Amino acid sequence: MAKKPVSDETQSNREISIEQRETEGLSLGTIVRRRFFRHKAAVASLIVLFLIALLAFTSVGVVIGGSGKLVVNQETGRLIVDGLRIEGWWKYNWYENYPVLNSGGTPTLSLWPFQIGEHPFGQDTLGKDIFARVMRGIQQSLLVIALVGTIATLIGVIVGSVSGFFRGRLDSLLMRFTDVIIIIPTLVLGAVLGRTFGGNAVSLGILLGLIAWTGLARLVRAEFLSLREREFVDAARVAGASNARIIFRHILPNAIGVIVVNATLLMSAAILIETSLSYLGFGIVAPDISLGQIISEYNEAFKTRPWLFWYPGLFIVLIALAINFVGDGLRDAFDPRQRRLPRQGGAWQDLKKLIAERGQK
């Protein structure tokens, strides 16, 4: 028992020194990066995301430009996609039918003994390779995520900072406009717009970006409203800085945490909205492929061909989950108040302590 206070003291000493080391002459970027890399789940998620993207883009290759429609190649008589096609290392593509190998097209992937086989994720009734289709769907989803993330963040930051910084009539006008977009459920607005302008990943990504910025705009505005009253803004103004300089050099860097974290969460919402719209038939439509569209196409086949259903869904969950974890890691890194402390106590620790004490006796 005499030992206990000593160990408590060393514990608190160590914590203090961590705090000191953390802020000792480091830039914000370095501190944030260090904290982020300490968040294991977030780093693992980042790696998983990178691997998924690598797999999706290299395996079946990409199509750049063109109409994306399927046309028949005059020389070989095979289907090809209109546009510049860069082939990947996977031998099948997502639009041609192949002879059905296993009975009913069951997946050839098996974990023990491990083998990939001809069609790891199986085939549908026509013989299309599900692995290639899922990879193409992931490409499209990632494209939509990137577009939505960029566009919505840009608009959200501009609208939020302008109305938060200038306030007054401009602010109320912009915020009422934001209200108008918010009151229409995202799925409804996305479906109405998607029916007209959607169809492929690029157009869907752009139009979802045009409607998904509202939440971020409100948050950035609130951040600006509180930051613009701070002393360093007054100091900058007295020193003769222009409005643009104050916004970009003084306030925006201080609001970067809110922006980055919410941009991440926006991107995880983007994949769910994109796949939902494609599921309903108002998003990415044939001949192009989306994960949601694959699921909707094979909806009724769950009993007989569950693999048509499992793989696209698993990848949606995996991508959304990974982005959410990255967002969580970023939040912890930017906002130390919400950082998770190392776990103390708990049943397991109690039990270990109890056993250790017994051992000493």
Place this chain on the structure above:
Amino acid sequence: MLGFVVRRLAATLVVLLVASFLVYVLTAMSGDPLADLRSAGTRQALVQLASLEERLNLDVPPVLRYFLWLGGAAGCLIGRCDLGISIAQGEQPVIDALGAAMGSTLQLVTLATILSIIVGITIGMTTALRQYSGYDYTVTFFAFVFYSLPIFWVAVLLKEFGAIRFNQFLDDPVLSPLATILISLGLGLVVAGIVGGGLKTRVRVFGISLLLSLAILTLSSLTQWLKSPSLGIIGVILLTSGLAFLITILNRGLDDRKAVWTAVGMVAAVAALWYPMQFLFFFVNNPLGILAAVVILGVVGFVVGTFFGGDDKKEISRLGAIIGAASVLVLVLDQMLMRFEEYKAAISLKAGFISTIGAVTPALARSDDMWLRMLDSFGHLILPTIALMIVSVAGYTRYSRASLLEVLNQDYIRTARAKGLPERTVIMRHAFRNAMIPIATIITFDIAGLIGGAIITERVFAWQGMGALFNKGLQAVDVNLVMGFFIVTGAIAVIFNIVADVLYSALDPRIRVN
């Protein structure tokens, strides 16, 4: 207060008007509603085409046509609604289509909202109170997973595993010993995690809940209770005791003798009133019967509380009334389960109790027995509600956890503890109420998202609700139908915005609306 509400209402209505204009024009521009007729080319089609063009005012450009539509919609304010006709619904007036579809969707969304609020806040608050425990980490992880689930995917999985397989299990509800032990172990761990405390308490709680769930599961396997579940007077007494125990613990704690006696008295009162209530429910076979039961048991609870109350008559009688009103839930469940055999006989042999298609069993829709209809819609509601709840519960869990943690760090909580208030009072009075304030806003904003979710859920479960109307309307460029959908969702959004404001000022005395 009234002036504030009116001002807010006016501002929201303007926003709603602009939004409706946007939706109208965008939908109208998304295609040609009469494309099918136009391509048909027969003489009959041409005649129909001309008449429809006239009735839908297709010669007017969309921007102006909106105002024609708005004129008809404005009639709703004076009781003469004209939302136009729906071509997707065979020229049926939109108002009729909405009337038929609204009920089931509102039922679904309301139930999902209420349940997710209760479940989400309970889980979130308990994780905040047991921060950094194994329970907290597990729940946080699952909240992340649920938050990342696409609703259409979950719904199909639920259909397979929650309905088809579970119905098969219900036909012969015998759990294997291994499953019984595993479920009991899991439950025990969860309960021990929530209750927390020192190692001894935790082991004791774990043991008790393990034995209890083992006993219950074995008993229900042996008696095949799940095959034809019923409560009867014993079940009612047991469930009411559990409910009263929970409410008393949260409200006053078990140290308070008066509260415990009130709870015991209420269980006795419910047991005594069980038989007379059968007559009430039999003769007043409509929602009024339930209302009457709530009033009767509430008053009884009030009287019992006043009798045992002693010095704190006010608080104890309120406790009694709450227990009384809550025990009606048990009685309603009892009534529904009494019809279980009758219900299983009424539905087709292949279909199980948990339904995957539609909102009602057509054969039972016109039944005179409210309880039978309730049981029917209960069976139909389970899966879509779970599908809708999963995402919301995950969100609410995260929000309420963060909110309670924030509040627990405040100085006034330390003050409350320092002046010697019991922990329950600190949590339930000082922390809980303040933590609810930000949650109230988030929840009201979330309603719109739930309706969006309902579009997908209804499609998977083949409900003929509002979401189905929207789908059909947009597919056919049926602007009037889409607008009908939007009016209802917009009205709901407006109502919940106002509810949020009122709730805000009710919860937070610092906010003065005037």
